[in-house]
Amino acid sequence: MTDHNVAPPSKKSRKAQRPDARIAKSRRALHAALVDLVTEMPFEEVTAAAITARAGIGYATFFRHYPTREALLAEIADALIGELLILIAPFMSAQDTGAAALALTHFVDDRRRLCQALLVGAGDAMRRDITARAVAAAGSAGTSTPEWLPHKLGIVHGVAATLTILGWWLEQGKEQGAVAIADVIDRLVFAPMAAPSEQRL
Structure with missing residues (x-):
């Protein structure tokens, strides 16, 4: 007879299934930073460095979320x-x-x-x-x-x-x-x- 009992997911797998709150927080910060900057200067003058500085996020983090x-x-x-x-x-x-x-x-x-x-x-x-x-x-x-x-x-x-x-x-x-x-x-x-x-x- 086949055993249909399934083991409960491990703590590690449950963690992997949950959305990463840090990713959502970083994206919200980047959104807010870009909106702030574009109200101060033309979009063409806004750099990724300025966005991350305003968001309080590392420069490399920007490119983990967005290519441009x-x-x-x-x-x-x-x-x-x-x-x-x-x-x-x-x-x-x-x-x-x-x-x-x-x-x-x-x-x-x-x-x-x-x-x-x-x-x-x-x-x-x-x-x-x-x-x-x-x-x-x-x-x-x-x-x-x-x-x-x-x-x-x-x-x-x-x-x-x-x-x-x-x-x-x-x-x-x-x-x-x-x-x-x-x-x-x-x-x-x-x-x-x-x-x-x-x-x-």
Whole structure:
């Protein structure tokens, strides 16, 4: 008869199965350091040495986590984009574009320094990369567009226009509030993109 009893995992194997808290702590510190630095200087001027010094982490540790500064910034952007899409998806599905726009601007306002770093301080090349990542994420999320508009074009336009408005807003400081900018985004982007084709004739 085969013995089906399985020995409990050893302490060593249990430890190997647990996420390394030090890795998570190092990544959080690197994320925060890069965001801080990009609010102080253009992304092109930020070095890995500056990031690790600000994070209080050894220089070699940076490259154990990320091959480049761009990879670190991209990871920050991907996490932010994913969180945002989850937030506004129910409103867009319900065709409640005003609520979606307001959720978006409050989300950005609550993370103003981070969003400013990504959309204003990151430099043209990284802003293009962030836009491309947002377009890809919106496409994967099944974002809908009106029948009269080619789907890929609609997603590219919607994402690019929204990010342009948000970038302008973040550069202006807090002169314009989240409610006012939500109204602009809804009128210029969200509502037209959600309108049934017959309303566009």
